[in-house]
Amino acid sequence: MDFFDTVARRHSIRAFRDVEVEREKIDRILETINHAPSAGDLQAYQVYLVHSRRQRLALAHAALDQMFISEAPVVLVFCATPQRSAIKYGQRGEQLYALQDATIACAYAQLATSTLGLGAAWVGSFDEDAVRRAIGAPGDEIPIAILPVGYPAEAPGWTPRRSLRDLVREV
Numbered sequence: 187m188d189f190f191d192t193v194a195r196r197h198s199i200r201a202f203r204d205v206e207v208e209r210e211k212i213d214r215i216l217e218t219i220n221h222a223p224s225a226g227d228l229q230a231y232q233v234y235l236v237h238s239r240r241q242r243l244a245l246a247h248a249a250l251d252q253m254f255i256s257e258a259p260v261v262l263v264f265c266a267t268p269q270r271s272a273i274k275y276g277q278r279g280e281q282l283y284a285l286q287d288a289t290i291a292c293a294y295a296q297l298a299t300s301t302l303g304l305g306a307a308w309v310g311s312f313d314e315d316a317v318r319r320a321i322g323a324p325g326d327e328i329p330i331a332i333l334p335v336g337y338p339a340e341a342p343g344w345t346p347r348r349s350l351r352d353l354v355r356e357v
């Protein structure tokens with residue numbers, strides 16, 4: 187699919203078919219993540235690839251009972267690793283770049299899912315400690331986003347956006 191079509195046709199998917207995602211597609215998503223830019227090329231984040239139903243359920247509960255997370259056959263969790271960026275960039279790396287690195291990585295993953303005919307929804311509403319417990323992440327990693335991935339079982343329509351006139355200030 188053309189890049190602009192991919193972007194325009196992507197919608198959050200919160201219902202998934204009971205079908206596994208092929209390993210080749212998962213690998214394409216992971217490779218796409220690895221192409222994402224990061225501050226100083228430090229890639230100050232960790233990606234968790236979650237398959238087990240037990241852990242997907244724990245993530246759904248950690249995300250304030252957003253149960254569609256557990257229905258996706260595979261779930262990606264993006265955690266910022268501030269210390270990795272702090273080594274080179276100090277406080278700015280720790281407080282900003284690591285979060286941005288993880289965010290960009292998740293955005294790349296979400297676009298890759300659309301290109302591959304898969305669906306995903308960015309989940310940012312969760313209890314950080316509960317997410318860490320669900321995936322066994324250490325205390326110095328900051329969960330940034332949960333991305334449940336699977337074949338869509340819904341076809342949501344267009345969601346409203348601000349006008350470019352409002353969004354962009356040409357200075």
Ligand SMILES: Cc1cc2nc3c(=O)[nH]c(=O)nc-3n(C[C@H](O)[C@H](O)[C@H](O)COP(=O)(O)O)c2cc1C
Binds near residue numbers: 199
């Ligand atoms: C930072 C962030 C946090 C979000 N958190 C949630 C969430 O916790 N649960 C959810 O269902 N959707 C969540 N979303 C998805 C948005 O609701 C969705 O992207 C937005 O409504 C636009 O719809 P679209 O993705 O279909 O274009 C989040 C998106 C972002 C970028």
